[in-house]
Amino acid sequence: MTERIYLHYPGKDEMVAVATGFSWGAFLLGFVWALSKRMWFAAFIMLAVNIMLFLGGLWGSAGDLIGLALSILFGIACGVYGNQWHLRTLEKRGYVVL
Template sequence: MGARIYLQHPGHDQTVAVATGFSWGACLLGFIWALSKRMWFAAFVMLAINLMLFGIGLWGATADLIGLLLSILFAVVCGAYGNQWHRWTLEKRGYVAL
């Protein structure tokens, strides 16, 4: 399990813990995970990419295999960068690391 980084908004007493390392939630749940973290833009982009990859899979057998491989690759990328995206989103909202 990775370490955690704690962020706090200067105007509030709310502290948010953001994990470091691989995010299984982002990998397995994708845009639903992003919605649960209130990352609206990331959720929209993840959903759009998933729909495009799904559309590739509708073209035929070869495209179906390519679409599956690209979907798996995209899920792994989301898992690898998900926690970084969450921290970046919180910092854009004014949170600072403790």
């Protein structure tokens, strides 16, 4: 089971739970996951990296294999750091950890 960190927005009854650990949503869905969390800058960066990796794969069979490996590594990195990015984004918006 993953633990959760609860954040509260001062002045409202709004509470958000952010999971800790690996984010399967960020790993599998990438920039779509970031858009669903309203993390605009992260979504833009993730999309740009995905486009660069896709274009790098168009160079031929060696580029295709390297692009696949880099895409998997990038997905793993997004999964590892995704929940931390979400937590920081919410804190920048004014949410405080309970």
